[in-house]
Amino acid sequence: MPLLHFHVVEGRSDIEVKAMLDAAHEAMLEIFDVPRGDRYQIVSEHKKTHLIVEDTGLNIPRTDKVLVLQMFSRPRGEEKNAAFYRRLTERLQEECNMMPSDVMVSVVENEDSHWSFGHGRAQFLTGEL
Structure with missing residues (x-):
């Protein structure tokens, strides 16, 4: 978590x-500062015509x-979120040759009771996490 x-627009290689x-x-x-094994990622690929990301008047190409x-x-806090946006775009540019202008992030915050990692339990509430 x-x-x-x-x-993403479809067409990236598995390596990319x-x-x-x-x-x-x-x-x-x-x-x-989450544990290394704390990794939950999903990739959805879309046709170019099915993913529209305009710049909200900010002139972002x-x-x-x-x-x-x-x-x-x-909740992670404004400072941590802002630091994540910066570091994410830096790493994507360095390691994937992605332009920072191509990265849009939206954070959806929720509470501990909104998570179950398996076995039908809310591990944050049961004390398992």
Whole structure:
């Protein structure tokens, strides 16, 4: 946890997808200080016509390598979230040659009772986590 859901235009190779997931996980480890094995990632590929990411009037250029990342997480705070956005784009640029302008992140915060990691239990509430 957090759960990261990557939305990308179809066409990336398996190697490119793995590099993207690894870069995002490393950024999450650095900023949120979660355990290395705490990794939950989903990739959804979309036709180019099915993923529209406009710039909200900010003049942010986008390419076919655009990434919309939805992060579902317990509250992390404004400073941590902002640091994650910066580190994520740095790592994606360094390791995947992705432009920071192609990375959009949306954080969906939830509470401990909103998580079950298996066995029908809410592990944050039972004390297992």
